Amino acid sequence: MELVKKVNNGGILSYDEAYQLFEKMVTNQLSEAQIASILISMKNRKETSHEIAAAANVLMEKMVKFEHKFKNTIDTCGTGGDGKSTINISTAVAINLASMGHPVIKHGNVAQSGKVGSADILELLHIPCRLEKTEAEKYFVDNQFVFLFAPFYHPILKNVAKIRKEIMTSTIFNFLGPLMNPGNPDYQIIGISKREMLKTYTDAAFMLGKKNIVIYSSDDGFDEISTSDITKAYVIENGRIDYFFVDPAEFFKPFPLPVVEDKEEAVNLFMEGIKGENDEITKILALNTAVALFIMDKRDIKEHYIKAYDNIKSGNAYRKIQQLRGENE
Known part of the structure; x- marks a missing residue:
């Protein structure tokens, strides 16, 4: 051919x-x-x-669509693949956002390169994450948060799953997940692990008609808003692409993102951050949450950082986890 x-x-x-x-x-x-x-x-x-x-x-065009009537929904799904084995920041940010009253449609999968992916951490936290379409739609109505397990909504990918696994390296398919959320969220933040692909990826999102979206990658190679180095972020809104930088030094004394050795440590650090018991991790979550809040109302990121940090410290984020587990019923 x-x-x-x-x-x-x-x-x-x-x-x-x-x-x-x-x-x-x-x-x-x-x-x-x-x-x-x-x-x-x-x-x-x-x-x-x-x-x-x-x-x-x-x-x-081939995915199973997730039906809902909510407005101002957001997704925090990133590409993953930075190989850094940090805690699952995007999932913690999604929970923090939901605890602040923002409907979250989190798209994701199991780990691709790190120790724990979005689906992995939610399972370890006993939060439903492998719900079929009808169950997921009801769960979203009840909780204003839902996790869409990618294999359930993109069954066509099973045709290339074996090959992707056998070639043992990331490919174009690793870029696609955040661009094809079945719930079509109104807002998105997307972390990219390959900094050299940041503008290319942003241009692809623009071609797809995406809007109200922030796409970013840090100078130190993370697909998160880094706490130790500058992060460059592109914004797609009002039919145009703009960019800005996030310097952690403007929020706190910079420190390295923690690396986890296994699933147990990943869960422990995740919960310490969500509960506000580990101040560094809480700061990581607050800074990344602030960028999500920014794309929704365009207010100052520093203002949003304080709001996100205080929300975690108040116990709201942890209470949201309890709700998602069904403990408040």
Whole structure:
């Protein structure tokens, strides 16, 4: 096939060409060897915004949609893949946001490179995270928070799951999750692990018509708002792309993000932060929450940082976990 040859020879695909290729890829019209070669070739020369947008559109057209009537919903799903094995910040931020009254539709999966992914940490916390569509829709109505387990909403991806696992490296598919939330949230914050892909990824999101979204990556290689280095963030709103920087030194004395050794430590540190018992982790969560609050009302991030920090210290975030577990019934 000419498009396979083009990619493997270093060629860059147009949007239409990429759409055709990924359509064939996920509908079993290419061999495993062809798929593997395409994914590796794209990774080696770096995926383009047209290719990312086309692949995401192919999958969105085939996904199971999550139905709801809520307004001002938000997702905190990032690409993951920074290999840093930090605590699951995006999930803690999602819970903190929900405890502040913001409806959260969290999209995610099990860990891809770290010790604990979003689904992993929620299971360890005994919060439902593998709900089928009907159950998830009811849970969202009851709790104004829901986790959409990616494999349930993108079943077509099972056709490439074996190949992705066997080639043992990240590919274009690792970029796609945050771009195809089945609940179509009104706002998003997306952390990107590969800083060199930040603008490319933002351009892809723009092509897909995304709006009210912040996409960021830190200078020290995290897919979070870093507490130890500058984070660059792009904003898509009002039909245009802008950018800003977050310097942790403007909020507190910078410190390194903690690395976890195993699931037990991941849960313990997660809960210490959510309960406000570990001040450094609470600051991490508050800073990342502040960026989410910013995209919703465009007010000063420092103001939102204080609000998010105080919310955790008040016990609201921990009480939300209790509610999500069903302990308040």
